[in-house]
Amino acid sequence: MDVAALIDEVIAREGGYSNHPADRGGPTNFGITQAVARANGYAGDMRQLPRAVAEAIYRRLYWERPGYGFVAEIAPNVAGELFDSAVNMGPATATRFLQRALNALNRNQRDYPDLKADQLIGAKTLAALGAFMRLRGKAGEKVLLKAMEALQGERYVALAEGRPANEAFLYGWLANRIGY
Incomplete structure (x- = not known):
């Protein structure tokens, strides 16, 4: 199982920056919500969230930890x-x-x-x-x-x-x- 490929697929589905008014997650980039990004040390503008940070969050929180x-x-x-x-x-x-x-x-x-x-x-x-x-x-x-x-x-x-x-x-x- 190639977790990097899974992460690539998720990011492709999630897309880039979003701030949909009906989405309780608020500002989101690569599918990472602002709250998750902040809890994982990212303090910048969500529009500028580096893909590498999103990938690291996905790997740690949604693959390794569980x-x-x-x-x-x-x-x-x-x-x-x-x-x-x-x-x-x-x-x-x-x-x-x-x-x-x-x-x-x-x-x-x-x-x-x-x-x-x-x-x-x-x-x-x-x-x-x-x-x-x-x-x-x-x-x-x-x-x-x-x-x-x-x-x-x-x-x-x-x-x-x-x-x-x-x-x-x-x-x-x-x-x-x-x-x-």
């Missing part, structure tokens, strides 16, 4: 989906999608024990993923991705239903985020 590199060793496409979902919804939400999908696909714990959906990639989540992949293989990885994407899509619709201003983004979320 442990998606460990997932990539078992199921590379799942790791890519986790990364993309984490960028858009946060690593905790993305990881919970994986845990919930694994629980729903374990055939009532016959294949591996249920996971606590604690939103963290740990030994139990990695063990469940490994067991799933050994049993189901690459075809199973595609099914797992579909389950994760279904959860993601439901969340997007709920966000639009819960806040009408989010309807401005729903089409793009569904078109550009599901099935990255």
Whole structure:
């Protein structure tokens, strides 16, 4: 799994500077919100955010910190989906999608024990993923991705239903985020 390629893809989708009035994130560049940039040491104008700073933030916050590199060793496409979902919804939400999908696909714990959906990639989540992949293989990885994407899509619709201003983004979320 090439995290640099994933970052390039996200930046291409996110585009450059934006300050959409309906976006609670405020000024954003390369998909990095001003709040995230500030929390990671960038104090300049968001229009001038260096791409290298955005890349470093993506790598640290949305790949390394949540442990998606460990997932990539078992199921590379799942790791890519986790990364993309984490960028858009946060690593905790993305990881919970994986845990919930694994629980729903374990055939009532016959294949591996249920996971606590604690939103963290740990030994139990990695063990469940490994067991799933050994049993189901690459075809199973595609099914797992579909389950994760279904959860993601439901969340997007709920966000639009819960806040009408989010309807401005729903089409793009569904078109550009599901099935990255």
